[in-house]
Amino acid sequence: MRTFVSGLRPALIVFAIVLYLNLIGFPLKFGSVAIWVFAAVLFLFSFVVSRRAKGSSPILAITRSLIIGLLPSLGLALLTYVFALMQASQVTVQAVFAQILPPHTAALTGLTGEQVIAGESVLPGLASLVLILTSASVLGGVVSLLPYEKLKTIHSEKTQSLLSTLPLLVPMALFTAYLSLKLPSVQLFGSQENIFGLLLLYIFFGASLFALRAIPQGNAKTSFMIVAMLATLSVPLLNDQFQNSVLGFVVIFIIMGIGLNIVVGFAGLLDLGYVAFFAVGAYSYALLSSPDSWILQNVPGFEGVTFWAGLPIAIVLGLIAGILLGIPVLRLRGDYLAIVTLGFGEIIRLILLNLREYTGGPGGVIGVPPPFIFDVSLGKPRDILFLSLALSAIVTFIAVRLRDSRIGRSWVAMREDEHVAQAMGINLVSTKLLAFAFGAVFASLSGTLYAVRQVNIFPDNFALDVSINVLALIIIGGIGSIEGVVIGAIALIGLPEVLRSVNEYRIVTFAALLVAMMAIRPEGLLPSLRRKRELHAGEQENIPRRKKIAR
């Protein structure tokens, strides 16, 4: 009886997961592969539950995993049976559940859609479904009983030293793999080759950043840095157009992330309307240069500015916008600041949308010209990627120097306690305004690049979800950490672009990851060292754990 009860809760949770995957249409999308996905979920879940409940007897553990497997799979089978009956009697289930079409039911029962509609019996298929899922769960329970403790062998000093070079070797190996994909004789993935190349590049960038964190200062680190940098610079030349275009997008978001990192990470001013400055940058260059814009059509003799003139103008306008927003909200803190900036971001978008005469309204601005160097157009994705890389290097340099400067320290002091900071002689007004100004300038810069990359820009490109994306990427990467921004941009902007084939599921997946990440690793993937210490402050000290009082 106790086994039953202890298995009931995990069984319900795993049933909820399987039901969820079922209702969002896994079987419809992936066919009979979905069954194996469900089986993998059950296997993992029952494995984890068994490992967590240490010290229980093998019989107990296996019975528990049987319950964890049996109840959800029976539930799923019952539901599928009901759906199959309804579909056989021509009831349109998809009026409520959009994904439950006859092929969906068919995929779970090993039939075809026509057979389901014809009312062929689904029971044999369901029986095998229950069998597969239950045995997967039992298998998970059995595997969890294996003696893992014995696997831990003591490493000799030699293996230890070998292991320490691993962080350096992994990125090298990844980059070599990426290079070998480029060889004309290698035909590994067919038409998907560029996607795999991009994935390898992402992991290469991520692994390089982790390696730079892991290895101590010294010759090895310096030479690794140089090699990695050269590799990065060669990437735009090696890539095809699609890869360069995606990477260019990632780099634009890196610039924006570094800017927001100054505002939120360094100065602690939660800005939810950061997209406003992005929009200011994009629209100011677009309106000053596109032949479609109101200014060019109505100011006689004005031929539009070049990119090299437009960029400083956009930056100055961004600066002005940053200070204009900064002044009224100087006195606000925390959540009030968040909501005011959110309002500001929406106001900018709504004005762009409704000021039809001047901004083109929902039709946007069409045909933003690319930058030119002596009549050579830099409009190709490769050139834009190079340009973005160069600008992002400058921005990163500025951000690092700012972080380690007197201003950076005043930002941190202000973030921790405004009153103490003021008492220490920090001028709160100018410090806050500087943070807003730098953030706005960087966003405006990336906005200009974005306008060039997109060629046509619309107000809907500057909606609230951009702000939220940027905020999420600096938090995933590790708030206040500059390397973290790169990791975050790759994870949140780069990966979704690659995973277009499972486009429907990418937003739910990332949203769920965001929630899970906050619970498991709130300091981010590559946290700034200071922030990491803060978040785990209580854990090193040997305070006996009390029952947590909610706060």
Add this chain to the structure above:
Amino acid sequence: MAFLNPAKKTWGISLGPSAYRLVGLVILLAALAWRVNNVLSLQSYTAQYWTLQLINGLILGGLYALVAMGYTLVYGILLMINFAHGEVMMIGGFAGYFALTGFQTLGWTNGTPFESGLSVVLALLVGMLASLIAGIALERIAYRPLRNAPRLVPLISAVGASFFLQYTVLLIFGVTPHYYQKPAIISSGLSVGDTGVFISYTGLFIFFSSIFLMLMLYLIVSRSKMGRAMRSVAESKEISALMGVNVDKVIVFTFALGSVLAGAAGVMLGLHNTVMKFNSGFFPGIKAFTAAVIGGIGNLPGALLGAFSLGILEAVGPSALGLPSEYKDVIAFSVLILVLIFRPTGILGEVLSEGKA
């Protein structure tokens, strides 16, 4: 955090020490008055037009108020913006849609007045129930593990939860808009004499049931034992725990209260706009939060006041300023920014202590 705690009410209007801000406010008000005067002298709207706009504003205000209550309750206790509250409302709206469609196949929505009325009330209850479940699950999964984390962490979790719920609904129920079947009893309206003012029964239903629900909320918070526990947790979690209040239970109860109101608001929103989509809750949610901040977040009468002011301003503002009606959102957010500049704690907000600001 003053949840109706009389001792902490600060009703006086103070503009703070800065004379500059006072001058700015005067100039701003003068400019606005000049603009309104200009517009009104050019365009002659009838009294009937204004009355209709005012009625629209009141209906919208009632909707915002219901949602704003949820924001303000949660903020009062956890000091956290529950960004996914709009999605909780949307889930209630979807449940109400399915309930009403079900009643339509039963023939209730167009049946006798009793059946028709019953279908409205039941749809409302179904919506409230669905939102209740969603709200409690949200608290359990996305917020409870983060109780002791820095403030940015639950906010991000809430943002994630908001997107997760939106796109889950999109995936499960499809991208097509779901059109509400309006029950016969509230599909017509009421003409007031021969003034030409027309009030739809849907509007009346929304307005009065939102007032009723908020009255219930007021009674729960101010009279019941649980309400007292809520107010005490809002003051201090540590001390409430020491006094024998089960803080976790109170927090779940708070989420439940807010979600139930949001569910009702979702069904009403569906009846009002006649359509529900996966992102129908997001913008009204942000507006309701704006309303809660305008009124003074953490303060229930403040949320009510803020919601009705926002509703009326949105309905009346564009015509008074001579702008197209698309600018109503700009007006709403501008009002928010102005209120926070001139009175950073909201209209009825207390003076926040350092830790809470």
